Amino acid sequence: MNTLKDVIIIGASASGLMCAIEAGKRGRKVLVLDHANKAGKKILMSGGGRCNFTNMAVDADHYISNNPHFCKSALSRYTQWDFISLVSDYNIPYHERQHGQLFCDESSKDILDMLLSECTHAGVDIQLNCSINQIHKDHTTYHLDTTLGHYAAHSLVIATGGLSIPKMGATGFGYQIAKQFGHTVQPTRAGLVPFTLQEKEKTWLADLSGIAIHCLVSNQRNRFKENMLLTHRGLSGPAILQISSYWRAGETITINLIPDIDLQTLFKEKQEAQPKTQLKALLADFLPKRFISALLGNAVVLQPLQSISFERFKVIAKQLQQWQIKPNNTEGYRTAEVTLGGVDCNELSSQTMESKHSSGLYFIGEVVDVTGWLGGYNFQWAWSSGWCAGQVV
Numbered sequence: 198m199n200t201l202k203d204v205i206i207i208g209a210s211a212s213g214l215m216c217a218i219e220a221g222k223r224g225r226k227v228l229v230l231d232h233a234n235k236a237g238k239k240i241l242m243s244g245g246g247r248c249n250f251t252n253m254a255v256d257a258d259h260y261i262s263n264n265p266h267f268c269k270s271a272l273s274r275y276t277q278w279d280f281i282s283l284v285s286d287y288n289i290p291y292h293e294r295q296h297g298q299l300f301c302d303e304s305s306k307d308i309l310d311m312l313l314s315e316c317t318h319a320g321v322d323i324q325l326n327c328s329i330n331q332i333h334k335d336h337t338t339y340h341l342d343t344t345l346g347h348y349a350a351h352s353l354v355i356a357t358g359g360l361s362i363p364k365m366g367a368t369g370f371g372y373q374i375a376k377q378f379g380h381t382v383q384p385t386r387a388g389l390v391p392f393t394l395q396e397k398e399k400t401w402l403a404d405l406s407g408i409a410i411h412c413l414v415s416n417q418r419n420r421f422k423e424n425m426l427l428t429h430r431g432l433s434g435p436a437i438l439q440i441s442s443y444w445r446a447g448e449t450i451t452i453n454l455i456p457d458i459d460l461q462t463l464f465k466e467k468q469e470a471q472p473k474t475q476l477k478a479l480l481a482d483f484l485p486k487r488f489i490s491a492l493l494g495n496a497v498v499l500q501p502l503q504s505i506s507f508e509r510f511k512v513i514a515k516q517l518q519q520w521q522i523k524p525n526n527t528e529g530y531r532t533a534e535v536t537l538g539g540v541d542c543n544e545l546s547s548q549t550m551e552s553k554h555s556s557g558l559y560f561i562g563e564v565v566d567v568t569g570w571l572g573g574y575n576f577q578w579a580w581s582s583g584w585c586a587g588q589v590v
Contacts, residue, residue: 202228202322204590205341205350208371209236209323211579212562213356214312219587220352221319228348229321230341232328233366237309239358242365243576248305250284251277251580252573253297260578261442261568263383267542268567268578271550275584277577287311298572332374334555352557352590354550356583359536359563360385367530371564372539379554381541383566387533388442391433392524399525401491402427408485412436413453418443422456427488430528438571441527442537452520455483460514465507472503476513484517492516535575539566550586559586 204220206213209231221227229236240248252259255277257269281299284291289311290302301307316323324345331342332353339353357371372382394402406429413422414436426434440450467479477498480489489498493516505513530536540560544553550565552558561582569575 200228200346200348201338202226202348202350204228204352204354205230205339205348206354206356207231207329207374208356208358208562209233209325210356210358210562211237211240211312211576212583213354214316215580215583216354216356216559216561216587216590217321217323218312218315218319219584220590221316221321223588225352225590227319227321228350229316229323230327230329230343230348231323231325234326236313236323236325238365239362240309240312241305242362243305244300246305247300247302248308249294249298249300249573249576250291250308251280251299251577253277253293253299255574255577259570259572259574261388261537262542262566264542264566267545267547268581270547271581271585272577275581277573279584280577280580283315284308284311287314296572329370332377334378334558337557339557352559354559354561354586354590355540355564356561357564359539360530361387361390361533361536361563363530367536371560375540375560375564378552378558380544380552380560383538383541385536385538387527387530388537388568389438389534389571390441390527390529390532391428391431392437392441392444392522393431393526393528395523395525398522399431402431403429405485405488405491408488409434410454410484410488411456413456414440415451415453416440416443416448425452431524432522435571438534442535442568442570444524444527446526447523449521449523452522453518454520455480455517458483460518461507461511464502464505464510464514468502468505473501475499475501476505480517492520534571535568536563537568539564539568542566548585549589550582551589559590561586 203225204227206229217227260268289307328344341348355371405427408427409424421436421439423436424434425436550559562579
């Protein structure tokens, strides 16, 4: 015997809960199903437990997609200001960090509790520990065979997220459903993820684990000026996570370790004013001494400036400001914050997130081929895409 609902949402995720709230407000009978034992697990662990829930400056330029215009409609209809207003209504304390990133003062749990409270007010039912065995469509109704019985609904929303952080329960189930109903899935890969290194770099960088350096990291597609963190496995930190979403296997990245400084001019001035100063002392104003010695070698950095030719310094400046690294790989989905790729946007309505292949079927959040930068953009896409689907399901 089927339990019939107006709307079934697979995934008690950020986008899924937002969609459920909006549909419930419209008087729709909404059921959220999730195989996990707790709703919103990625919300809870995000932002180091503080949840970077949105950004003060959101636009399409902060997103990666095979269709770069697709996200514009949703982002303009439910904005960061709309979500900030909801957070303020619940008196959740938050603060702004660099680049307009907004974080909870206390805990990510504040955001999840807010969403669950809204679901309760909207009459939404949430069923956890429920796995989907099979889905089929009969005329205008979607039928779900699950480990907890049979459910049916006229609107089915897929909010299952991507492949990132499998230990949180991430699977490719949403992509399987998309393919079942005739959708193209753009190739997926890990995004916002640390790099692992080739052995030659890993050997000398391993001892520098824990050092953070403000730098400019770039490739042919983009550039980011942020902190880079040296780890025992490779490179991490905001600058590396950002560029990783634009990196392809086998490519080289360029790291400017001392951005915004004309090193050659500085060297000439210091050489004249302080000729006996060691190169290491000059560079220590910009970089950790241990790193300087490891990168350039003690034989070089312990020399006084007066003994270094201008031609030699040009070579040193290039080492520091055009450091070339070819990552071995990324750490993969295990530590990736997001999944690039997903359900092809060209096969969905940008207004409603509805499938163009199967009426009543919707895809929202990370399962869609829309991936944001680090800094709250992926949560905003979840809120916006979930809100849009919630207006019509």
